[in-house]
Amino acid sequence: MRMRRPSTRGILKRALFTMLSAQFLIVVALMVTTKVRKMMRGSRGNDTFPVTPPAPLEVGAGNTATVYTYGSDLFEDMLAAIGNARDRILFETYIIKADEMGRRFKQALIDAAERGVDVYVIYDGFANLVVTPSFLTFPAPIHVLRYPVFATGWRFFSPRQMGRDHRKVLVVDDEVGYVGGYNVGSLYASEWRDTHLKIEGPSVWDLDNAFVDFWNLRRRKRARMLKERGDASWEPQIRAHRNVPRQLLFPIRGMYIEAIDRARDHIYITAAYFIPDRDILDGLLAAAARGVRVRILVPEISNHVVADWLSRGFYSQLLDGGVEILLYQDWMVHAKTATIDGRWTTIGTANIDRLSLTGNYEINLEILDDALAQHLETVFETDASNARVLTRTEWSSRPLVAKACEWILAPLRPLL
Known part of the structure; x- marks a missing residue:
């Protein structure tokens, strides 16, 4: 009796299955090992990493730039800016933790809205799946845009809908803007080495406009549309580059x-x-x-x-x-x-x-x-x-x- 030789398709299927299985096992092993390592490491106490103190620098025509490399310094400055807001706050984050620092930011935004400041908030739904939903509920009149976890309908399969909202932007009164890698949370305040930039001056418009465009592009039909304010200045030394998957x-x-x-x-x-x-x-x-x-x-x-x-x-x-x-x-x-x-x-x-x-x-x-x-x-x-x-x-x-x-x-x- 002649034995059937395996087909090329069968060999390829088995090879693919073996590769996927190996990848899955390696990923699981790496994740478990990392989890155990974190548990064994425990608290770091008062230890910290070396940082570079923030120092304001004049950049271009009328702009001041300050680099932050330690979260606590940045967050205190951002909270002070929110606390001094008079007209409008545009706040966009990938992650906002429901911890002490996250609660401080949320309360600062609520306080600003209660004193008459227009407050707009954008956050990514997927990145905050582990955050208690009630924490991400803001009272009126704060305007909130939750970037959805999944696109709806046929758009789910479109490459224009695959990306996350990974941006971290804060603009206050069109006078001061912040952008960089920091998410909001107590962990990021002292245990992550990250970098954020604060801009004061005409180039804040670039961050303001980036938020306005995203809000108007993704807002719900009944949500308020933000007006584009335009800008008369052109700053050749500072340019904002924005990825827009849509x-x-x-x-x-x-x-x-x-x-x-x-x-x-x-x-x-x-x-x-x-x-x-x-x-x-x-x-x-x-x-x-x-x-x-x-x-x-x-x-x-x-x-x-x-x-x-x-x-x-x-x-x-x-x-x-x-x-x-x-x-x-x-x-x-x-x-x-x-x-x-x-x-x-x-x-x-x-x-x-x-x-x-x-x-x-x-x-x-x-x-x-x-x-x-x-x-x-x-x-x-x-x-x-x-x-x-x-x-x-x-x-x-x-x-x-x-x-x-x-x-x-x-x-x-x-x-x-």
């Missing part, structure tokens, strides 16, 4: 590629999750090949362990190409910043991964200013003092099982 606009990726191609001396990037696409990776390697010092600072262990392992899949190419990798120790670094040649800076909400660069609603400011770029270099060096440099020898000697896990997980990169 319109298939993703300029932040292009901003990075162009800036990297211009580099002549050095590139310093701080990234919470570094999973570059082919063009950004090639741009960094090309820069290093022409003599540019490329330094990338990432958390050694982030809050998303799968993202860590996907990022590690690029380390061999980067190290072989002369790129320096700095691993931030003991704490989560969540910043999304870069500075090039002491002239160019970007600070915003977009990570260097597919979700941020070609999926989510994001906003980054691009600033051409020597003083601000040099300040960001100081921030980078301060962070580097709490990081270790990954050597090629160390990376080559990692266990074989780690190399196998990186290879198995590599197909997941397009998802993140």
Whole structure:
């Protein structure tokens, strides 16, 4: 009796099933290991990471920029701005925790509305699924837009509806604006190293307009429409780049590629999750090949362990190409910043991964200013003092099982 040879389709199905099963098991193992590690680590007490004190800098025509690298400093300043609001508050966040800090922000917004300030709030529904729904209920007359967890109807399958609202923006009275990586919560106040930028002056309009456009694009039919106020000034040194999935606009990726191609001396990037696409990776390697010092600072262990392992899949190419990798120790670094040649800076909400660069609603400011770029270099060096440099020898000697896990997980990169 002749035995039937397995078909090519059958072999492919079994190979795919084996790969998916292996990926699932690795992801579960990584998540469990991370959970156990956090439980064993316990409280950090009064320990903290090195920070760079905020310092206001004049940027462009009539603008003042202040960089915040410690959450408590930022949150107190934001709460003071909300407390002094006279006309309008535009508050947008990816996450707002129902903890002490989150309650302070919520109460500050309620207090502002009660004294006659127009208050608008946007938050992402998916990112706040674990937050008690009652906490995310704001009393009238506060206007609230909850970015939905899923698009409704046939739009669910549209690539225009796949992204999250990952932006973190606060604008008060069109006079002061904040943008950066910080979500709102007690954890972020003292246990995460992040970066936010405060702008005072004419360029606040860019953040104001970004909020207004998003509100009007996503608001419910019966919700109030925000008026666009327009602006007579054009500030060439400060530009806002906004990813708008619904319109298939993703300029932040292009901003990075162009800036990297211009580099002549050095590139310093701080990234919470570094999973570059082919063009950004090639741009960094090309820069290093022409003599540019490329330094990338990432958390050694982030809050998303799968993202860590996907990022590690690029380390061999980067190290072989002369790129320096700095691993931030003991704490989560969540910043999304870069500075090039002491002239160019970007600070915003977009990570260097597919979700941020070609999926989510994001906003980054691009600033051409020597003083601000040099300040960001100081921030980078301060962070580097709490990081270790990954050597090629160390990376080559990692266990074989780690190399196998990186290879198995590599197909997941397009998802993140």
